[in-house]
Structures are given as structure tokens and as C-alpha cells.
Amino acid sequence: MVSGIEFCERKLDRISLKSSEFLSERNNLAGFTTSFAIGAFVSIQVSVLRTSPTIGLKFMISSLGFILYMHFLVEKIWWNLQLKQNEYPRSKRFRNLYALGKTVVQTFVLRFIVLLGDLVSEIEDVSYFLVLGFALIFLHLVLLSKFFYMLEDFGLLDGFFTLFFGTATHLYRSPLGQFLVMLFAYLVLLVLHLRYAPCCEENHAKKEEERRSRQEAEKIAKEKDEEEKRKTEKERKAREEEEKRKAREAEQKAEEVVKKARDEAKKAKEALVKARDEADKARDEVKKASDELNKAREKKDMAADDEKMEADEEFDKTSKKADEAAEEDNKAREREAEAIKEEEKARERESEAVGELEKLRRG
Missing domain, CATH: 1.10.287 (Helix Hairpins)
Known part of the structure; x- marks a missing residue:
């Protein structure tokens, strides 16, 4: 059991490191997520073949959809934050370190969810994925309130899909049925993301263009105001000089x-x-x-x-x-x-x- 989990972790790390080179291009998102899913599938199948199904392994298999969901969650939040701050490393070495750190975060979150599943599974009338879905929806509401510029991303939609397909998966007792339902849910989410990702990018580009236009307009307005102030100050000084000249003439x-x-x-x-x-x-x-x-x-x-x-x-x-x-x-x-x-x-x-x-x- 331990060797299977370690093998899964090594496999996930290797696939994530190899796929990190494609993170900078939107068109390679499908290839990266697909390789991630294949790696998880291979790791879990190896674990199933080498060990007998237990409660922990059952929830490990049932959490495949959540692994993929966490990929979207961590990927989009972390990736967008890095792009927003212009701090994402460009060299291959740092890209690999970035992917490795992201995988470690996903692994710790996965282990926490498995532990939560073990605790929730003791209650007969409570669905593990029902609680998980509500938790994810709440998490996204918090994140969207913090990072409102990500409203075009389908984080909240991911939460609803996780709730629905997770509850449906819980009805299946076989690991294969659970995996197939989760794989279908992942494919639906992947299609939605690939379908609307260009729209999101266009919206981001449009908003960025509007922001730049607004900043340019504000800059022009500010320069115009400064020019008006300089002109007014110049006219005021000219009037004062004229009044002083007239006063000197009158005094003379x-x-x-x-x-x-x-x-x-x-x-x-x-x-x-x-x-x-x-x-x-x-x-x-x-x-x-x-x-x-x-x-x-x-x-x-x-x-x-x-x-x-x-x-x-x-x-x-x-x-x-x-x-x-x-x-x-x-x-x-x-x-x-x-x-x-x-x-x-x-x-x-x-x-x-x-x-x-x-x-x-x-x-």
C-alpha cells in the first residue's frame, strides 16, 4: 500500500515536471491535463492490482475527480496570480520547481481530503462528496470574493460539477464505476474549459485594453488639467505684472x-x-x-x-x-x-x- 502511494507520487511528480514546459501556452492545456489524468489513472490501477481494495484506497479512487479539480483550482489561481504579478519564471529550471511545488500542494490537499473522507464515511446518511461539493463551492465563493478578476473562470461551475458527479459516484460501489463517472465529469469540465477559455482570454484582453484606455484617458486628462493650471498661473502672473506696471505708472x-x-x-x-x-x-x-x-x-x-x-x-x-x-x-x-x-x-x-x-x- 505504501509503495503504491509512493509510486503514484513519483509518477505524478514526473508527469507534472515533464508537462510544466507547456504551461505557458493555452493550446497545450488539454495535453497537460490529459497526461495528468493518465498518470493518476496508471498510478491508481497499479495500486489496485498490487493491493486489495480498502477504505483508504476506495476514497483514493473516488478522489480522482477531485485531483483533476484541484489541478484546475491550483493551476488557475496560482497561475493567474503569477501572471498578474509578472513573476512567473521563464527558465526551465524554475518552471520545474514551480510544477514540483504545485504537485506537493496538491498531494497534501489530497491527503487531507482522504482523511476527511474517512471521517465522513463513518456517518451512513451523509455523502462524502456532498460535503466535499459544498466545501468546494464555499471555497470558491471566498476565492472569487478575494480574486474577483477570475469571475470568468469556471471555478464555481467546477464546484457544482464536483457536487453532482461526486454524489453520483458515491452511488457506485465498484472502483471502476466511480473512476468512469469521475473521468466523464472531468472530460465535461475539460470541454467547458477548452470551449470558454478563449472567451475568457478575450474578456481579459478586452478588460486589459479598457483599463489601458482608461489609464491613458486619465493621463491625458491629468496632463490637460496640469496644462490648464499652468496656463491659469501664467495668466495670473501676467495680470499681476500688468497691475504692478500700471501702479508704478500711476505712482510716477x-x-x-x-x-x-x-x-x-x-x-x-x-x-x-x-x-x-x-x-x-x-x-x-x-x-x-x-x-x-x-x-x-x-x-x-x-x-x-x-x-x-x-x-x-x-x-x-x-x-x-x-x-x-x-x-x-x-x-x-x-x-x-x-x-x-x-x-x-x-x-x-x-x-x-x-x-x-x-x-x-x-x-
């Missing part, structure tokens, strides 16, 4: 206005000083003319009769000169008043210009 104009107002205020002040000087001179002239007029009046009053005419003429001239001085004083006073007004206006204009300049500088 305001400074020129202030300078002009200060010059006008300075000229008005100079004109006021000049007008005041002229007014002072005019007042001095009026005072001088008034003194001369008083002297002429005294001289006229004190003059004799023969000198009276000459004194009157001199008094008239002095009086006329005093009137002219008074008139000139009035004009000087008017010019002084006008100069004061102009100087006040110039100061007001200067204050307004300075206020506008300060306002521009603060703004």
Missing part, C-alpha cells in the same frame, strides 16, 4: 503731479514775497508822499503873497504825487492779496497730490 504720474504742485507752491510763495516787498515799498512811498504833502501845506500856509502862487503849484504837484503813491499802494495791496490766495491754492493742490501719492503707495 502722482509723483510728477506732486513735484509740479510743489514747484507751483514755491513760485506762488516767491510771488507773495515779491508782492509783500512791493507793498512795503508802496507804503513807504505813500508815507514819504504824505510827509512831503504836509511840508508843502505848511510852506503854502507860511508863504507870502508873492510866493503864494508858486507854493500852490508845488502843493498841487506834491498832492498829485501823494495820490499816485496811494493808488500804487492800493494796487500793491491787491497784488499781495492775490498772491496770498494763489499761495494757499498751490498749498492745497500740493496737499491733494501728496495724499493721492500716499494712497497709491498704500494700495
